[in-house]
Amino acid sequence: MIRFFNGKVLSMNGSMDITDGEVWTDGDRISYVGPAKQERPVFDREIDLKGDLIMPGFKNAHAHSAMTFVRSFADDLPLQRWLFDKIFPLEARLTPDDVYDLTRLAILEYLAGGITSAFDMYYKREAFAQASLDCGYRMVLCGALSAGDDWSVGDSDCEKFNSMGPLISYIPGIHAEYTASTDLLAYMKGLIGRTGKPFYAHNSETRSEVAECIERHGLTPTALFEEFGLFENGGGGFHCVHMTEADLEIFSRRGLWVVNCPGSNAKLASGVAPITEMQSLGINLALGTDGPASNNALNMFREMYLAIVLQKLQFRDAAVGDAAEVLRMACSGGAGAMGLEADCLAPGRLADLVVIDLDQPNMYPVHNTVKNLVYSGSNTNVRLTMVGGKVLYENGEFFVGDKPEEIYRRAQISADRLTKD
Amino acid sequence: MIRFFNGKVLSMNGSMDITDGEVWTDGDRISYVGPAKQERPVFDREIDLKGDLIMPGFKNAHAHSAMTFVRSFADDLPLQRWLFDKIFPLEARLTPDDVYDLTRLAILEYLAGGITSAFDMYYKREAFAQASLDCGYRMVLCGALSAGDDWSVGDSDCEKFNSMGPLISYIPGIHAEYTASTDLLAYMKGLIGRTGKPFYAHNSETRSEVAECIERHGLTPTALFEEFGLFENGGGGFHCVHMTEADLEIFSRRGLWVVNCPGSNAKLASGVAPITEMQSLGINLALGTDGPASNNALNMFREMYLAIVLQKLQFRDAAVGDAAEVLRMACSGGAGAMGLEADCLAPGRLADLVVIDLDQPNMYPVHNTVKNLVYSGSNTNVRLTMVGGKVLYENGEFFVGDKPEEIYRRAQISADRLTKD
Numbered sequence: 001m002i003r004f005f006n007g008k009v010l011s012m013n014g015s016m017d018i019t020d021g022e023v024w025t026d027g028d029r030i031s032y033v034g035p036a037k038q039e040r041p042v043f044d045r046e047i048d049l050k051g052d053l054i055m056p057g058f059k060n061a062h063a064h065s066a067m068t069f070v071r072s073f074a075d076d077l078p079l080q081r082w083l084f085d086k087i088f089p090l091e092a093r094l095t096p097d098d099v100y101d102l103t104r105l106a107i108l109e110y111l112a113g114g115i116t117s118a119f120d121m122y123y124k125r126e127a128f129a130q131a132s133l134d135c136g137y138r139m140v141l142c143g144a145l146s147a148g149d150d151w152s153v154g155d156s157d158c159e160k161f162n163s164m165g166p167l168i169s170y171i172p173g174i175h176a177e178y179t180a181s182t183d184l185l186a187y188m189k190g191l192i193g194r195t196g197k198p199f200y201a202h203n204s205e206t207r208s209e210v211a212e213c214i215e216r217h218g219l220t221p222t223a224l225f226e227e228f229g230l231f232e233n234g235g236g237g238f239h240c241v242h243m244t245e246a247d248l249e250i251f252s253r254r255g256l257w258v259v260n261c262p263g264s265n266a267k268l269a270s271g272v273a274p275i276t277e278m279q280s281l282g283i284n285l286a287l288g289t290d291g292p293a294s295n296n297a298l299n300m301f302r303e304m305y306l307a308i309v310l311q312k313l314q315f316r317d318a319a320v321g322d323a324a325e326v327l328r329m330a331c332s333g334g335a336g337a338m339g340l341e342a343d344c345l346a347p348g349r350l351a352d353l354v355v356i357d358l359d360q361p362n363m364y365p366v367h368n369t370v371k372n373l374v375y376s377g378s379n380t381n382v383r384l385t386m387v388g389g390k391v392l393y394e395n396g397e398f399f400v401g402d403k404p405e406e407i408y409r410r411a412q413i414s415a416d417r418l419t420k421d
Numbered sequence: 422m423i424r425f426f427n428g429k430v431l432s433m434n435g436s437m438d439i440t441d442g443e444v445w446t447d448g449d450r451i452s453y454v455g456p457a458k459q460e461r462p463v464f465d466r467e468i469d470l471k472g473d474l475i476m477p478g479f480k481n482a483h484a485h486s487a488m489t490f491v492r493s494f495a496d497d498l499p500l501q502r503w504l505f506d507k508i509f510p511l512e513a514r515l516t517p518d519d520v521y522d523l524t525r526l527a528i529l530e531y532l533a534g535g536i537t538s539a540f541d542m543y544y545k546r547e548a549f550a551q552a553s554l555d556c557g558y559r560m561v562l563c564g565a566l567s568a569g570d571d572w573s574v575g576d577s578d579c580e581k582f583n584s585m586g587p588l589i590s591y592i593p594g595i596h597a598e599y600t601a602s603t604d605l606l607a608y609m610k611g612l613i614g615r616t617g618k619p620f621y622a623h624n625s626e627t628r629s630e631v632a633e634c635i636e637r638h639g640l641t642p643t644a645l646f647e648e649f650g651l652f653e654n655g656g657g658g659f660h661c662v663h664m665t666e667a668d669l670e671i672f673s674r675r676g677l678w679v680v681n682c683p684g685s686n687a688k689l690a691s692g693v694a695p696i697t698e699m700q701s702l703g704i705n706l707a708l709g710t711d712g713p714a715s716n717n718a719l720n721m722f723r724e725m726y727l728a729i730v731l732q733k734l735q736f737r738d739a740a741v742g743d744a745a746e747v748l749r750m751a752c753s754g755g756a757g758a759m760g761l762e763a764d765c766l767a768p769g770r771l772a773d774l775v776v777i778d779l780d781q782p783n784m785y786p787v788h789n790t791v792k793n794l795v796y797s798g799s800n801t802n803v804r805l806t807m808v809g810g811k812v813l814y815e816n817g818e819f820f821v822g823d824k825p826e827e828i829y830r831r832a833q834i835s836a837d838r839l840t841k842d
Contacts, residue, residue: 068785068786069786070788071785071786071788071793071796071797072788072789072790072792072793072796072797073788073789075744075792075796076739076740076741076742076743076744077739077740078738078739078740082739105782105785105786106782108782109782109783112781112782112783112801263730265734266730266731266733266734267730267733267739267796268733268739269733269734269736269737269738269739269741271734271737272734292797295796295797296792296793296796296797297783297796297797297798297799298783299783299797299799302723302726302799305723309684309687309688310687310734312687312688312689312690313686313687313690313692313693313731315690316690316692317499317690318497318498318499318503318688318689318690319497319498319499320497320690321497322497323496323497359825359826359829360533361526361527361529361530361533361825361829362530362533362718362719362720364489364492364526364829364832364833364836365489365490365492365526365832365833365835365836365837366833367491367492367493367494367836367840368493368494369493371493371496371717372492372493372717375492375493375496375688375716375717375718376492376493376713376716376717376718376720377718378718378720378723378799378800378801379799379800379801380533380799380800380801404780404782405780408780408782408785411785411786412785412786412787414786415785415786415788416786419788
């Protein structure tokens with residue numbers, strides 16, 4: 001049991017107001033949020049917040065974490081060429097050990113940036129899950145099946161990764177329409193029917209992806225997935241940059257999640273997703289970095305800033321956007337998309353939280369702390385990151401088993417072997 | 422005399438290559454850059470870089486530093502309304518003490534982000550200069566005269582602020598065409614003639630600014646300044662978002678500097694300056710944050726990322742942009758625009774430099790450190806900031822006279838008094 005006291009609390013439980021108060025944890029859950037109390041249990045540790053802010057951790061709702069190996073390796077190429085000529089051939093060489101070490105590198109970056117879980121699509125899922133478990137980190141795996149894989153593993157994967165305890169979970173999905181077959185889509189329909197789970201995929205990231213899908217099927221990716229009945233249990237899409245009004249209507253009606261990835265969409269010149277319009281339609285929104293090859297950081301402060309300023313730029317209106325809504329997307333929204341009870345600080349919710357150091361120059365003056373976080377916050381403000389009731393990062397130190405130097409060393413060896421002939 | 426050893430050196434002296442080596446300082450200048458030597462002088466301090474990177478500091482080539490007081494106070498408004506309805510009325514209340522304290526707050530943020538000097542346009546210039554001197558910080562003042570001021574102070578300001586020692590200098594300028602009169606422009610012509618100095622102004626930040634200038638004068642701001650002979654000694658413009666081909670020709674022919682401010686231009690929905698085209702025309706480029714009211718951070722890592730990804734997004738081409746050129750803009754470019762001998766690490770240059778911590782997750786793997794800096798770097802990577810041979814920031818600690826807590830407290834008092842009725 002841990003007590004955080006003498007701080008400011010942004011619980012995100014309903015309002016985005018900040019109040020003075022305390023947060024207590026018990027095991028991997030939050031046990032109390034509110035004003036200081038005279039009577040309290042005996043704690044294992046009491047952490048004096050010294051006026052700093054405690055709030056739900058960031059959720060990186062779209063990632064390919066182990067792609068750390070291609071960070072700064074294949075930049076400045078168009079998406080399709082980048083993916084098919086550069087990335088896919090290198091990925092074919094990945095071993096489970098590579099994915100283990102490269103995922104741990106990403107987890108260090110997540111923790112240093114206050115990110116308490118990621119919604120990850122990648123290969124070598126056992127090694128990925130093991131890396132998360134060994135670090136004490138929370139990950140939601142997205143199926144990411146494609147026509148080229150043995151996609152019949154969808155059922156067994158769903159069972160296996162949903163039986164690994166509270167840190168690991170699995171949601172069915174395909175990589176994208178353009179790497180799927182109608183057989184795979186039919187299989188997915190069966191899988192979501194058998195498991196009762198939602199469905200996710202890369203969706204409408206580029207203009208050409210949508211145009212080619214229409215050419216193949218006479219339907220946009222969203223309409224195709226809907227026609228196959230894949231959204232019966234909810235779910236959503238990653239990117240959703242080039243959506244039609246009919247696509248948005250499907251997302252709105254079914255309560256689907258759009259995972260906005262503004263950094264990746266800008267760097268790959270894919271465009272700007274119309275999240276302001278999506279918000280006005282009541283569509284659920286979360287925020288993701290995408291993989292480190294296309295971003296290249298795993299940094300939700302940067303992503304929040306991009307999410308809001310790219311709306312202003314795209315729609316030529318400086319008044320567009322609401323910082324509090326963007327912060328909510330980044331924390332509570334991700335939890336909703338990922339099916340995690342970590343959307344707010346409240347008794348019974350997962351103790352996945354972050355302490356923000358407010359005593360830094362970019363947080364002054366204090367007119368509006370939520371705007372300070374979105375418009376001028378940075379990873380320097382992350383003082384502590386807790387996942388499942390355990391402190392995994394505090395004041396620049398990591399508590400994930402191996403020392404960071406060892407994780408860097410091993411990730412570098414993998415990256416070198418994979419990228420050099 | 423200080424010795425930095427056992428590190429990697431990105432001197433920016435000609436190439437953007439990184440080599441193993443040492444950097445020595447003597448007083449406020451660099452005395453040696455190169456491989457380790459057996460024979461060396463006695464140093465006051467020897468700093469083991471432990472493999473970290475030493476490079477020229479970032480130069481924030483456009484700022485209104487003391488506008489920290491309106492950070493997160495008046496966001497999400499169009500530029501002209503923001504400026505005339507919100508900002509100007511509050512600025513009328515500023516006292517010299519306010520500017521002193523609010524500038525020191527900005528200096529803390531600069532130091533924490535590896536920014537070794539700023540090119541600043543603001544009021545109460547004595548108080549601003551005193552804040553810089555008291556912190557040991559380097560600032561270049563830009564005149565920022567406007568028709569509403571007593572602009573006859575241009576001559577005496579130029580003399581006064583260029584006689585304050587090596588940390589302070591002054592370059593003539595006006596706020597912008599839309600706050601100038603033809604009398605003021607004629608005075609500026611005289612001033613640059615008498616002083617031999619270059620000329621700067623806010624230039625073509627918004628479409629309406631350009632349209633209204635054409636309506637008033639039949640010329641764009643750049644063409645008007647050229648017609649008045651203001652660029653005889655060089656200079657440049659801040660923003661330069663909406664430039665005609667003829668404007669770019671003037672900038673190219675006269676060797677003027679464009680100071681790109683991508684964060685501010687995005688947040689105020691002003692647009693994206695065509696820096697890729699400018700580069701291809703050989704126009705000199707520097708990078709700035711603009712003031713903390715319109716950005717809202719003073720963070721050159723974020724600005725570098727925006728500078729390059731907004732080009733890709735705007736021109737729908739992921740292949741556009743060169744990370745090394747953007748890093749050069751942010752460090753050497755600023756020095757060129759600001760007239761500082763701080764463009765590279767070389768004997769005789771100012772010892773304005775930064776040590777980058779490479780042992781953090783966002784700097785791994787090491788495929789290309791320059792790309793890592795631009796695409797995934799952040800203020801967390803700033804280990805040490807040196808201005809004029811003095812360490813002003815190291816491992817999270819500031820060495821600027823007063824403790825940061827005292828500077829935060831005083832800045833908050835000013836911000837509260839200025840913004841609350």
